[in-house]
Amino acid sequence: MWGKKARAWRRELSWNRKGPGNMRGDGMDSLFSQRVKRARRSVIRELLKLAEEPGIISFAGGIPDPETFPREALAQLAADEILNNYRKSLQYTTTEGKRPLRAALIRWFSQQGLHYELDQVVITSASQQGLDLVAKTFLDPGDAVFLSLPTYLGAIQAFRAMEGELVGIPLLEDGMDLDALEEAIPRARKAGHPPKLIYVVPDFQNPSGVTWSLEKRRRLVEIASRENLVIVEDMPYRSLRFSGTPVPPVAELDEEGRVLVLFTFSKVLAAGLRLGALAGPKRLVEKVVVMKQAADLCTSSLTQRLAARFLLEHDFSQHIQNLCHRYREKRDAMLEALEQYMPEVEGLSWTRPEGGLFLWLRLPEHVDTERMLPRALKHKVAYVIGTPFFVDGSGHNTMRLSFSLPTVEEIREGVRRLGQVLEEELASLPSPQRG
Amino acid sequence: MWGKKARAWRRELSWNRKGPGNMRGDGMDSLFSQRVKRARRSVIRELLKLAEEPGIISFAGGIPDPETFPREALAQLAADEILNNYRKSLQYTTTEGKRPLRAALIRWFSQQGLHYELDQVVITSASQQGLDLVAKTFLDPGDAVFLSLPTYLGAIQAFRAMEGELVGIPLLEDGMDLDALEEAIPRARKAGHPPKLIYVVPDFQNPSGVTWSLEKRRRLVEIASRENLVIVEDMPYRSLRFSGTPVPPVAELDEEGRVLVLFTFSKVLAAGLRLGALAGPKRLVEKVVVMKQAADLCTSSLTQRLAARFLLEHDFSQHIQNLCHRYREKRDAMLEALEQYMPEVEGLSWTRPEGGLFLWLRLPEHVDTERMLPRALKHKVAYVIGTPFFVDGSGHNTMRLSFSLPTVEEIREGVRRLGQVLEEELASLPSPQRG
Numbered sequence: 001m002w003g004k005k006a007r008a009w010r011r012e013l014s015w016n017r018k019g020p021g022n023m024r025g026d027g028m029d030s031l032f033s034q035r036v037k038r039a040r041r042s043v044i045r046e047l048l049k050l051a052e053e054p055g056i057i058s059f060a061g062g063i064p065d066p067e068t069f070p071r072e073a074l075a076q077l078a079a080d081e082i083l084n085n086y087r088k089s090l091q092y093t094t095t096e097g098k099r100p101l102r103a104a105l106i107r108w109f110s111q112q113g114l115h116y117e118l119d120q121v122v123i124t125s126a127s128q129q130g131l132d133l134v135a136k137t138f139l140d141p142g143d144a145v146f147l148s149l150p151t152y153l154g155a156i157q158a159f160r161a162m163e164g165e166l167v168g169i170p171l172l173e174d175g176m177d178l179d180a181l182e183e184a185i186p187r188a189r190k191a192g193h194p195p196k197l198i199y200v201v202p203d204f205q206n207p208s209g210v211t212w213s214l215e216k217r218r219r220l221v222e223i224a225s226r227e228n229l230v231i232v233e234d235m236p237y238r239s240l241r242f243s244g245t246p247v248p249p250v251a252e253l254d255e256e257g258r259v260l261v262l263f264t265f266s267k268v269l270a271a272g273l274r275l276g277a278l279a280g281p282k283r284l285v286e287k288v289v290v291m292k293q294a295a296d297l298c299t300s301s302l303t304q305r306l307a308a309r310f311l312l313e314h315d316f317s318q319h320i321q322n323l324c325h326r327y328r329e330k331r332d333a334m335l336e337a338l339e340q341y342m343p344e345v346e347g348l349s350w351t352r353p354e355g356g357l358f359l360w361l362r363l364p365e366h367v368d369t370e371r372m373l374p375r376a377l378k379h380k381v382a383y384v385i386g387t388p389f390f391v392d393g394s395g396h397n398t399m400r401l402s403f404s405l406p407t408v409e410e411i412r413e414g415v416r417r418l419g420q421v422l423e424e425e426l427a428s429l430p431s432p433q434r435g
Numbered sequence: 436m437w438g439k440k441a442r443a444w445r446r447e448l449s450w451n452r453k454g455p456g457n458m459r460g461d462g463m464d465s466l467f468s469q470r471v472k473r474a475r476r477s478v479i480r481e482l483l484k485l486a487e488e489p490g491i492i493s494f495a496g497g498i499p500d501p502e503t504f505p506r507e508a509l510a511q512l513a514a515d516e517i518l519n520n521y522r523k524s525l526q527y528t529t530t531e532g533k534r535p536l537r538a539a540l541i542r543w544f545s546q547q548g549l550h551y552e553l554d555q556v557v558i559t560s561a562s563q564q565g566l567d568l569v570a571k572t573f574l575d576p577g578d579a580v581f582l583s584l585p586t587y588l589g590a591i592q593a594f595r596a597m598e599g600e601l602v603g604i605p606l607l608e609d610g611m612d613l614d615a616l617e618e619a620i621p622r623a624r625k626a627g628h629p630p631k632l633i634y635v636v637p638d639f640q641n642p643s644g645v646t647w648s649l650e651k652r653r654r655l656v657e658i659a660s661r662e663n664l665v666i667v668e669d670m671p672y673r674s675l676r677f678s679g680t681p682v683p684p685v686a687e688l689d690e691e692g693r694v695l696v697l698f699t700f701s702k703v704l705a706a707g708l709r710l711g712a713l714a715g716p717k718r719l720v721e722k723v724v725v726m727k728q729a730a731d732l733c734t735s736s737l738t739q740r741l742a743a744r745f746l747l748e749h750d751f752s753q754h755i756q757n758l759c760h761r762y763r764e765k766r767d768a769m770l771e772a773l774e775q776y777m778p779e780v781e782g783l784s785w786t787r788p789e790g791g792l793f794l795w796l797r798l799p800e801h802v803d804t805e806r807m808l809p810r811a812l813k814h815k816v817a818y819v820i821g822t823p824f825f826v827d828g829s830g831h832n833t834m835r836l837s838f839s840l841p842t843v844e845e846i847r848e849g850v851r852r853l854g855q856v857l858e859e860e861l862a863s864l865p866s867p868q869r870g
Binding site for chain 1: 462463465466467468469470471474475476477480496498499501504506507509510511513514515517518521522523524525526527528530560561563564567571572573574575578589592593595596597631663664665692693701705706707708709718719722724725726728729730731732733734735736737738
């Protein structure tokens with residue numbers, strides 16, 4: 001361990017000695033931008049590597065089940081597109097994206113209650129690029145973005161990369177604590193952080209699995225209107241509802257055109273295509289398009305044509321239903337196993353999401369999920385620690401469990417192991433102080 | 436207590452915003468970032484739309500000939516990858532990119548004299564994303580980037596999007612005017628614009644077709660070392676040499692690790708895959724990777740697998756030779772037609788590139804290529820005006836001609852029309868003032 005550090009240090013030294021001006025290394029560090037100096041690699045990314053050891057049952061990555069990818073259909077479409085439509089499918093396309101794909105997405109959006117014209121939809125390289133483009137379009141350094149505690153890690157990274165001031169608002173069972181939001185907005189303004197964006201994942205949020213109530217969605221729109229903010233509504237999991245009744249998207253409740261919607265095909269078609277879309281009021285979307293042009297000119301014509309033809313020529317609704325069936329089984333298996341195997345201990349609770357890929361555990365205050373992780377890995381089970389999802393550094397006693405990738409059997413066995421890990425961890429810790 | 440104050444302030448704000456003179460729209464404009472307020476859509480993009488009219492022979496877009504895309508091979512690989520390797524080809528991959536593709540690229544780089552390890556290469560969504568990531572990694576607002584007059588438009592857009600201060604340096608027949616560069620660097624520093632990057636396309640530059648001499652490449656590296664700058668060496672056309680002797684890449688001459696190389700498959704495999712790579716010293720590349728993670732998590736696994744397998748299982752060198760053969764014919768046709776059809780007039784000249792997709796015309800000073808464009812379109816021929824390639828707004832009498840997309844016959848006919856356009860334009864203008 002120390003040897004490794006020492007080697008890294010020696011490498012640094014030898015770098016500095018190279019060349020006539022031996023301050024060269026430090027000199028080059030001074031060339032980095034402020035955003036890079038502040039940015040860090042994802043902790044989770046590093047942890048995920050640990051979860052790849054053979055024999056480990058991993059609830060860590062938010063990775064779709066590859067058996068849900070419609071491989072026969074896509075293989076046939078790909079061969080046909082490349083062979084017979086190569087002048088389009090292998091050529092550059094417009095920055096906004098392929099028309100047939102945008103048209104197909106407009107139909108999907110309208111099923112969600114959202115009605116867009118062609119020039120209100122731009123294809124992105126999955127929703128992460130949507131986040132990057134939104135950050136570029138709205139954020140100057142120090143501008144305030146409001147997001148929940150916890151929230152999606154990719155959003156944190158995208159907004160941080162444009163040096164936004166990230167303001168965390170507690171997430172309750174039915175959505176963000178909007179009283180806290182209402183206080184935080186003027187506070188940020190007063191502190192010199194112009195409020196710009198509110199970022200939400202209202203359906204089966206990553207990481208918590210929480211779905212916002214209709215009432216909170218309405219009030220969020222009112223707040224955004226009163227405070228003149230843009231709402232970024234990320235809906236990667238919206239189609240993946242297993243139970244309960246759909247709640248209208250925030251964007252449907254907005255009458256002023258201040259909601260930008262992010263969609264991705266990663267969870268409902270194939271993550272490896274890197275396809276998504278951003279939709280919203282034209283006057284905002286056209287600025288996003290300018291940013292996209294500088295970012296990558298356009299998204300892959302080939303993958304766009306594949307997705308467009310899949311949506312046009314295959315039964316996407318049926319495909320989604322099959323997905324939901326598969327993931328519902330896995331969610332149910334995880335919930336049942338948690339009931340069965342988790343120790344009965346005060347302060348332990350978990351969410352019961354009506355869809356999506358994740359559920360969220362809160363452990364007793366004195367348990368630290370990062371400290372507990374080596375024990376879990378020893379027991380051959382992996383989870384994601386909660387802290388990286390909290391912009392305020394809290395959440396030490398939380399974890400995210402993803403049920404999408406393992407089989408039902410692996411889920412049962414993995415949760416059994418996790419129960420044992422927690423019991424051992426609790427036994428190893430001094431009892432918490434009582435007030 | 437704080438809540439009360441906040442509410443009072445909100446009332447005031449909402450009073451200011453709502454009411455009869457609903458300023459909602461203006462209010463939302465105030466939410467845009469500085470970079471967006473300054474950014475403009477590409478002029479060329481708008482002009483390209485004009486060139487799409489039926490019957491027009493277009494030398495405008497820098498678009499590869501789709502007949503060069505290896506469609507049979509790619510169709511077969513795509514079907515096989517999706518059907519039999521869907522667990523990888525349709526799934527997320529690492530931010531750095533697929534190992535087999537990076538390994539294949541390392542072999543290609545080594546044929547150019549550049550020797551990289553795996554962790555020195557990151558796959559990008561074509562070279563435009565490379566430019567975006569480089570801009571993010573190094574530029575704070577106002578930081579100076581030095582680039583030639585003219586230079587690649589996509590680079591201008593990417594550096595502008597991160598609010599770089601773009602400093603134009605004249606481009607001579609054998610590369611940048613390095614005396615001018617040596618003067619410009621301290622001048623920028625003095626003016627409060629910390630010098631960060633020098634952006635160059637040393638082989639068959641877009642738009643000019645100019646290739647840098649070895650001597651200038653050496654001196655560029657010396658200047659970058661002395662002034663502590665990073666060189667961004669963009670090599671989209673390097674393989675496309677039709678004649679003459681290859682010159683070592685700038686990166687090969689660098690001993691200090693201050694050159695980042697950008698590669699793209701757009702011109703040598705298929706533009707629609709949106710695949711490229713960034714390579715360089717590990718300490719710089721690892722920062723770029725952090726920025727890529729926030730930008731799109733990863734590039735498409737599917738397109739990466741296709742490119743990797745094409746490079747591993749097919750004869751890429753032979754493919755490149757075929758490409759060169761095809762484009763050489765087109766370049767020769769254009770050069771011959773220019774000799775034949777261009778009027779003999781003082782101040783008219785064009786480049787004779789040894790490779791790439793473009794050549795560059797300089798017209799007499801009193802001719803404005805933007806003003807002349809409607810006449811060209813009337814004659815059913817299109818070109819790209821030169822001005823957008825000049826960060827200082829000069830170049831009114833220049834144009835770029837791309838020979839990649841039209842057939843040899845179309846090239847001859849298009850240049851004939853262009854000669855006529857120029858003759859008419861010259862006849863319509865008052866003779867230039869003589870000194």
